[in-house]
Amino acid sequence: MAAKLVRKCLVLLVLVLLLVVPAFSFPLKRRKPLNVIKEIxxxxxxxxxxxxxxxxxxxxxxxxxxxxxxxxxxxxxxxxxxxxxxxxxxxxxxxxxxxxxxxxxxxxxxxxxxxxxxxxxIAGNLNDSLSIGDVSIPKQIAHTGIWEWLNPKGKLNPNYVAHLDVASYNVPKGKGRNLLGRIGYSKEEFFSELGKPNAARPLVWAQISQHWLHLAHNLKV
Structure with missing residues (x-):
């Protein structure tokens, strides 16, 4: 009876170890990076x-x-x-x-x-006064990645901040029929710790703080 009880206890102990060891082995792999990050x-x-x-x-x-x-x-x-x-x-x-x-x-x-x-x-340039190697520091930036294709005769949404008529850029001008239509640009949704939680604020231009402009202006490399 005692021998059977010991065997059951051993089996139970092995099962517990099989469950516990994997649970602790994963955090150990991350312990070193976390300690390094803390030190840094x-x-x-x-x-x-x-x-x-x-x-x-x-x-x-x-x-x-x-x-x-x-x-x-x-x-x-x-x-x-x-x-x-x-x-x-x-x-x-x-x-x-x-x-x-x-x-x-x-x-x-x-x-x-x-x-x-x-x-x-590396950056592109639309200003012919700038040359390769020049550093440009913007006062404000806009992200134009939120846009929609529209039919050539499609109505523009009043919420669009800008639109582009592709047909206006036919080359040569006035030749052929352009079926690409229009592109309508929408505002970004900006979340800030200064605003209400889970409430996005429409944003077109993101302003660069005066502190960062001053820092960048005086940066010498």
């Missing part, structure tokens, strides 16, 4: 730097101004901790696309003690 944040706050793809990253490192002293790989991205002109920074390459930019930026804000983020890299 203890020396913060940092300025976050974000580029998009390898050519921008290569050009950045070619300057020699960034001196990383720590590397941390998290969720497929590599975060580099270092200094630029004695200013503490954390750098990451986010990847191409708006989703990657948003995810990498949010990941940086969630994990590290960040006082601000600079997203920099």
């Amino acid at each position: 944040n203890h020396k913060g706050p940092y300025l976050g730097l974000v580029t998009v793809y390898p050519p921008e990253e290569n050009a950045f490192f070619a300057t020699g101004i960034f001196k990383p002293h720590r590397t941390l790989d998290l969720s497929g991205r590599r975060f580099l901790v270092g200094k630029i002109h004695e200013k503490k920074v954390i750098y990451v390459r986010c990847g191409v696309g708006m989703v990657n930019a948003a995810v990498a930026t949010q990941q940086m804000l969630d994990l590290f003690d960040i006082k601000g983020i600079v997203h920099f890299g």
